[in-house]
Amino acid sequence: MNPRRGLARAARWTGGLLALALAGIIADAWTAFGDGAEGARRARMERSPQWQDGHFENPQPLYNDYWGSLTGMFDASPHVSPVERPLPTVPGDSQRWETPPATGLRVTWLGHSTSLIELDGHRVLTDPVWSERASPLDWIGPSRWYAPPVALEALPRVDAVVISHDHYDHLDHRTLMAMKDWDTTFIVPLGVGAHLVSWGVPEARIVELDWWERTRVGGLEVVVTPARHASGRTVIDKDATLWAGFALLGPQHRVYYSGDTGLFPAMKDIGARLGPFDVTLIEVGQYHSAWPDWHIGPEQAVLAHQMLRGRVLLPVHWGLFGLAFHGWTEPIERVLAAAGQAGQSVLVPRPGQSVEPEAPPAFERWWPELPWNTAAQDPIVSTKLN
Numbered sequence: 001m002n003p004r005r006g007l008a009r010a011a012r013w014t015g016g017l018l019a020l021a022l023a024g025i026i027a028d029a030w031t032a033f034g035d036g037a038e039g040a041r042r043a044r045m046e047r048s049p050q051w052q053d054g055h056f057e058n059p060q061p062l063y064n065d066y067w068g069s070l071t072g073m074f075d076a077s078p079h080v081s082p083v084e085r086p087l088p089t090v091p092g093d094s095q096r097w098e099t100p101p102a103t104g105l106r107v108t109w110l111g112h113s114t115s116l117i118e119l120d121g122h123r124v125l126t127d128p129v130w131s132e133r134a135s136p137l138d139w140i141g142p143s144r145w146y147a148p149p150v151a152l153e154a155l156p157r158v159d160a161v162v163i164s165h166d167h168y169d170h171l172d173h174r175t176l177m178a179m180k181d182w183d184t185t186f187i188v189p190l191g192v193g194a195h196l197v198s199w200g201v202p203e204a205r206i207v208e209l210d211w212w213e214r215t216r217v218g219g220l221e222v223v224v225t226p227a228r229h230a231s232g233r234t235v236i237d238k239d240a241t242l243w244a245g246f247a248l249l250g251p252q253h254r255v256y257y258s259g260d261t262g263l264f265p266a267m268k269d270i271g272a273r274l275g276p277f278d279v280t281l282i283e284v285g286q287y288h289s290a291w292p293d294w295h296i297g298p299e300q301a302v303l304a305h306q307m308l309r310g311r312v313l314l315p316v317h318w319g320l321f322g323l324a325f326h327g328w329t330e331p332i333e334r335v336l337a338a339a340g341q342a343g344q345s346v347l348v349p350r351p352g353q354s355v356e357p358e359a360p361p362a363f364e365r366w367w368p369e370l371p372w373n374t375a376a377q378d379p380i381v382s383t384k385l386n
Contacts, residue, residue, distance in 0.1 A: 195241075
């Protein structure tokens with residue numbers, strides 16, 4: 001046989017096998033990708049002040065140092081993920097919620113950005129992720145460091161589920177499929193409702209809002225607040241849906257949840273218009289200096305807490321997945337250092353622990369002492385703040 005023909009045939013076979021493998025992967029992940037907005041939903045998105053040239057945009061564009069992102073892999077901490085697993089969690093069952101919080105406000109942090117917030121007789125679940133991986137596939141992608149502290153079916157009745165944006169570590173299709181028949185209200189930013197509908201969530205249970213718009217769930221007012229981030233579940237739908245934070249305004253208490261965000265000037269407006277907040281849940285992990293506008297970082301989280309007129313800070317978006325190159329304990333170490341310098345109060349519950357911000361438990365260092373970079377060694381400073 002002609003060697004060139006043999007090589008050509010082998011190349012064709014290899015290409016065909018790769019194409020089949022890629023098609024299989026896409027088919028496996030297809031449901032998890034969700035769906036795009038059409039009709040009235042799409043028309044409403046296009047009327048948004050945030051909609052520009054076929055997609056959503058931030059008032060302050062995101063800075064990206066692509067070379068720094070690439071070289072950052074070579075400087076990754078050796079402690080990106082915990083060596084000893086599982087981490088010390090606080091497991092719970094349905095009996096935990098039979099007794100309401102004595103102060104009227106209680107937060108159960110379940111890891112990363114998933115929290116159950118109880119305020120003034122209402123229950124709100126943020127960015128629920130119960131899957132093993134933050135991925136459209138169940139065999140590849142960032143895997144969680146411990147099982148969910150509370151089983152999904154052990155949660156009490158939830159009045160509202162709020163979803164900040166459609167990245168996989170915040171919008172988990174397997175969890176939403178399990179929740180689709182819940183008697184609850186799903187509150188999401190513009191465009192995200194199309195994903196939920198494609199997974200079987202009834203349209204009547206979805207409330208889709210732009211920044212500064214609000215809705216009521218019983219006696220609770222939920223305001224969708226600006227954030228500085230991005231969206232997308234595939235390579236072709238970047239920023240096709242909106243991203244946001246949430247202000248939960250009860251008769252006696254106010255809670256802020258940041259979603260994913262960089263620092264931005266309008267945080268002062270959120271604090272002035274909707275604060276003060278009894279507790280702020282602000283993302284503190286999964287940051288890098290090459291993309292300082294995507295994730296706010298520990299020190300800027302403390303600054304944002306002050307801009308928002310927060311009373312107690314509860315750090316989230318850490319302690320479950322390894323999505324950046326820093327050590328896994330670094331975010332909380334840096335938050336505590338920055339909060340100490342600024343004189344701010346911080347709650348650091350174990351995953352699964354329920355805490356009342358107005359009657360906080362004694363401080364407990366439940367994570368190991370590992371090497372970490374300080375703010376001086378690796379500053380995270382968002383751009384275009386003036």
